[in-house]
Amino acid sequence: MKDNVYFDNAATTWPKPEAVYQFMDSFFRSHGVNPGRSGSLLAVEAEQMITQTRSMLAQFFNFSGASSRVVFTLNGTDALNMAIGGLVEPDDHMIITRLEHNAVLRTANHLERDKSIKVTRVAPEPNGYVDPEAIRKAIKPDTKLIVLNHASNVIGTVQPLAQVAQVARDAGIVLIVDSAQTAGVLPIDMDALDIGVLTFTGHKGLFGPMGIGGMIISERVDLKPLRFGGTGVDSISTYQPDAYPYRLEAGTVSVPGIAGLHAAQKWFRSLGEELAEQQGLSVGTAEQCRLALAHIHAVELAHIERIDAKLCEFDSVRIIGSPRDGARVATLSFTVKGMSTERIADQLDADHQVCARAGLQCAPLVHVDAGTVDAGGTIRLSPGYFTDEQDMQQLLDALDDILGET
Numbered sequence: 001m002k003d004n005v006y007f008d009n010a011a012t013t014w015p016k017p018e019a020v021y022q023f024m025d026s027f028f029r030s031h032g033v034n035p036g037r038s039g040s041l042l043a044v045e046a047e048q049m050i051t052q053t054r055s056m057l058a059q060f061f062n063f064s065g066a067s068s069r070v071v072f073t074l075n076g077t078d079a080l081n082m083a084i085g086g087l088v089e090p091d092d093h094m095i096i097t098r099l100e101h102n103a104v105l106r107t108a109n110h111l112e113r114d115k116s117i118k119v120t121r122v123a124p125e126p127n128g129y130v131d132p133e134a135i136r137k138a139i140k141p142d143t144k145l146i147v148l149n150h151a152s153n154v155i156g157t158v159q160p161l162a163q164v165a166q167v168a169r170d171a172g173i174v175l176i177v178d179s180a181q182t183a184g185v186l187p188i189d190m191d192a193l194d195i196g197v198l199t200f201t202g203h204k205g206l207f208g209p210m211g212i213g214g215m216i217i218s219e220r221v222d223l224k225p226l227r228f229g230g231t232g233v234d235s236i237s238t239y240q241p242d243a244y245p246y247r248l249e250a251g252t253v254s255v256p257g258i259a260g261l262h263a264a265q266k267w268f269r270s271l272g273e274e275l276a277e278q279q280g281l282s283v284g285t286a287e288q289c290r291l292a293l294a295h296i297h298a299v300e301l302a303h304i305e306r307i308d309a310k311l312c313e314f315d316s317v318r319i320i321g322s323p324r325d326g327a328r329v330a331t332l333s334f335t336v337k338g339m340s341t342e343r344i345a346d347q348l349d350a351d352h353q354v355c356a357r358a359g360l361q362c363a364p365l366v367h368v369d370a371g372t373v374d375a376g377g378t379i380r381l382s383p384g385y386f387t388d389e390q391d392m393q394q395l396l397d398a399l400d401d402i403l404g405e406t
């Protein structure tokens, strides 16, 4: 039995590709200086690594605008706060869904309470998918933006992004996409979908470390800065510079965090190159990334489908939503009749060394709608790309053992 089998990749992916650990360590040792704050060779090279990372991310999300519009933030939550708060003005209306993470829900709640922003929270269908027409119907003359969680971090349903993007385009409303659960797993085409702001976090599917996130801002959208400070350029300017990324990046950026994203981006490309070679294909970088994503998604789906099938063997188990009926990522949530979620998580951990997540997973409205709040939420299982057969077997045996009693 392994000491730890990790089924909480929706919280953060772990482990990371070896190249990420190695490059973070070596770059931080060799270039742990403040980029853009001096003309020294080291500072210039650190800045170059950051600029290259912006370009790689722009390509990864098929964004043909200036790579200065790839802005780094502390994490996904920070990016969502900055994107939403940077767009709305008092009395504007915004649309979100009830599938959102607290990164969006609480941001919207505070804006509603403190800045008289009006918020409509669109409910998904019982299967966990949002109907784009429900979003269209929620649009009002003063609707300023739509925020969509691309995939639920509780039930794993992937929302119909292309159709929602079409609704936003038809109405001329900015769409913010929270890609926390899909970036690095599903291809996202900013240009084709004309996404207004794509927010991402570094520590999940993008295989970077904690403490780094970001957003890509379409050239037709401007965000007002919400925090102010040094940028290393235009220091004489009384106010925050208008130019991106400085407009939104006040203070020292996380060089180790960006180095991690940098190495991970290279890892995606080399995985894609390997896959292309195996298939006898000669493809460019963009196609390499697409191949890598399709492979990662397929590996993760195979795991989640086995977990799903195992859970379906027990009448006591209720899987929340119906991610099997449509697009999904490798995350599912369930409850068990007659057993508290806390007890199951404790047994998984203490008796079987399985790391899972019990509770509301920072997305309380999903649980309100599923009627799982009083039960203490759900057990969430989320295998990852590095989950191996031994991990799977240990989990499936653990489920047999624990649920066999029910």
Ligand SMILES: Cc1ncc(COP(=O)(O)O)c(C=O)c1O
Pocket (backbone or CB within 6 Å): 010, 011, 075, 076, 077, 078, 101, 103, 149, 151, 152, 153, 178, 180, 181, 201, 202, 203, 213, 362
């Ligand atoms: C859907 C979703 N949005 C936003 C976030 C917040 O990301 P971060 O942890 O990087 O702040 C998460 C993290 O769990 C998430 O799952």
